[in-house]
Amino acid sequence: MADASAQGIVTAAILVIGDEILSGRTKDKNIGHIADYLTAIGIDLREVRVVPDVEAEIVAALNALRGRYDHVFTTGGIGPTHDDITADAVAKAFGVSIDVDPRAVAMLLERIPKPDLNEARLRMARIPRGATLIANSVSKAPGFTIGNVHVMAGVPSIMHAMLDALGPTLPAGRKMHSHSILAGLKEGDIATPFGEVQSRFPDVGMGSYPGFQEGVGYTTTLVLRSRDEARLAEAARAVEVMLADVRTGLGG
Amino acid sequence: MADASAQGIVTAAILVIGDEILSGRTKDKNIGHIADYLTAIGIDLREVRVVPDVEAEIVAALNALRGRYDHVFTTGGIGPTHDDITADAVAKAFGVSIDVDPRAVAMLLERIPKPDLNEARLRMARIPRGATLIANSVSKAPGFTIGNVHVMAGVPSIMHAMLDALGPTLPAGRKMHSHSILAGLKEGDIATPFGEVQSRFPDVGMGSYPGFQEGVGYTTTLVLRSRDEARLAEAARAVEVMLADVRTGLGG
Numbered sequence: 468m469a470d471a472s473a474q475g476i477v478t479a480a481i482l483v484i485g486d487e488i489l490s491g492r493t494k495d496k497n498i499g500h501i502a503d504y505l506t507a508i509g510i511d512l513r514e515v516r517v518v519p520d521v522e523a524e525i526v527a528a529l530n531a532l533r534g535r536y537d538h539v540f541t542t543g544g545i546g547p548t549h550d551d552i553t554a555d556a557v558a559k560a561f562g563v564s565i566d567v568d569p570r571a572v573a574m575l576l577e578r579i580p581k582p583d584l585n586e587a588r589l590r591m592a593r594i595p596r597g598a599t600l601i602a603n604s605v606s607k608a609p610g611f612t613i614g615n616v617h618v619m620a621g622v623p624s625i626m627h628a629m630l631d632a633l634g635p636t637l638p639a640g641r642k643m644h645s646h647s648i649l650a651g652l653k654e655g656d657i658a659t660p661f662g663e664v665q666s667r668f669p670d671v672g673m674g675s676y677p678g679f680q681e682g683v684g685y686t687t688t689l690v691l692r693s694r695d696e697a698r699l700a701e702a703a704r705a706v707e708v709m710l711a712d713v714r715t716g717l718g719g
Numbered sequence: 720m721a722d723a724s725a726q727g728i729v730t731a732a733i734l735v736i737g738d739e740i741l742s743g744r745t746k747d748k749n750i751g752h753i754a755d756y757l758t759a760i761g762i763d764l765r766e767v768r769v770v771p772d773v774e775a776e777i778v779a780a781l782n783a784l785r786g787r788y789d790h791v792f793t794t795g796g797i798g799p800t801h802d803d804i805t806a807d808a809v810a811k812a813f814g815v816s817i818d819v820d821p822r823a824v825a826m827l828l829e830r831i832p833k834p835d836l837n838e839a840r841l842r843m844a845r846i847p848r849g850a851t852l853i854a855n856s857v858s859k860a861p862g863f864t865i866g867n868v869h870v871m872a873g874v875p876s877i878m879h880a881m882l883d884a885l886g887p888t889l890p891a892g893r894k895m896h897s898h899s900i901l902a903g904l905k906e907g908d909i910a911t912p913f914g915e916v917q918s919r920f921p922d923v924g925m926g927s928y929p930g931f932q933e934g935v936g937y938t939t940t941l942v943l944r945s946r947d948e949a950r951l952a953e954a955a956r957a958v959e960v961m962l963a964d965v966r967t968g969l970g971g
Contacts, residue, residue, distance in 0.1 A: 488754070489764045491754030491764075498747065499746035512742070516766065517768075591907075665802075674772070675800035
């Protein structure tokens, strides 16, 4: 971590909590949204895990991920029903107590009339000791941050609102820039010369994503990624030259 | 594992391999498809991980997952370009050699003219020693199975074809049945009595998924899951009675 942050690199993982994702009933839309968000603010998403609503599984995954990455973002399991066990699992992972938090109750009361604030709804105000709250502009029940773990809702619209509230508080890393080149060729025809360009630019990440579209033909796209914009431009030029060579029959 | 399979339970994990998912450039569609497929054939998906195109990360995740679950399904990283390193990482995880496999070459030649079968395309025929091949009816380059690990393409249409080829060879487990009940109430109004029903049916998994739709109102859905259909029906009846009580003001 020390090395990485010395280079301005901030890393993250996502932990998706929910039986419904694993059964296929719900199709996750949060991973892609958080990935885009983190890339935009210069944080490198390095790993994602999806685990069921089982406390031991959540605790084990949290402890593995929070020790390894600068930030961990969780989604799911913070509602009022018995299957919502994320907050308790997080408290257990950190070895802290958890109780109804007056700050969270105040937020719930902005939306829920006091007589309706029953025991179940108060579950949504259970916050591990030492956590700071993440505002929820949609339905008020807050998320929270403890240590380097950010606990958010699973409902996409609420998760988006929490991420928007949380984002500005995160220390941004040195941003990863990317450059996409539509090759318009078959992957197998450019793979060898593309690998040669990669070996000349070991500091620039290069990936190839095959594609084919009826009426268009091959839509293989080469994606270059680097924190150094000048170096990225240099690599992009080298890839363009390589592609021109392949197209004119000189390379490949 | 012995215990689990004695009860007819077959477990699985998915390992998604690809920088493009972590950067947000590509939105994963494979997890949901595989989850649905496994649920339909009676295999319990227990965990998902997404890791980057880094050999050490792939090897570590594979070894963690293959020791823990009956099956591991990987997607991504088996194309012809330098960033496709899944086959080599799998060979490393299993401690076996890897080389161009004549069976895989024969499959490639069904689609690729021999003069076009260059070094890069031959990479797609690199198969770890001892693996069996998974047919690819879309673009011919095969996936493979080694031990309990099934290696598939990342392009959804190709992954679907591979899963269709692989599925019938998998030992099906005792199927998990599910029953969904549209509660039409706020989650916080049913959470306590719903938890009470859950405590009477500890062998039936019960989850609550909140929802709200303009013009419809609350669309909270309760999902019950069990391998025992009679028990599932009994639990569903208990939930319906609970909901009737809440709606008529007797419960909650």
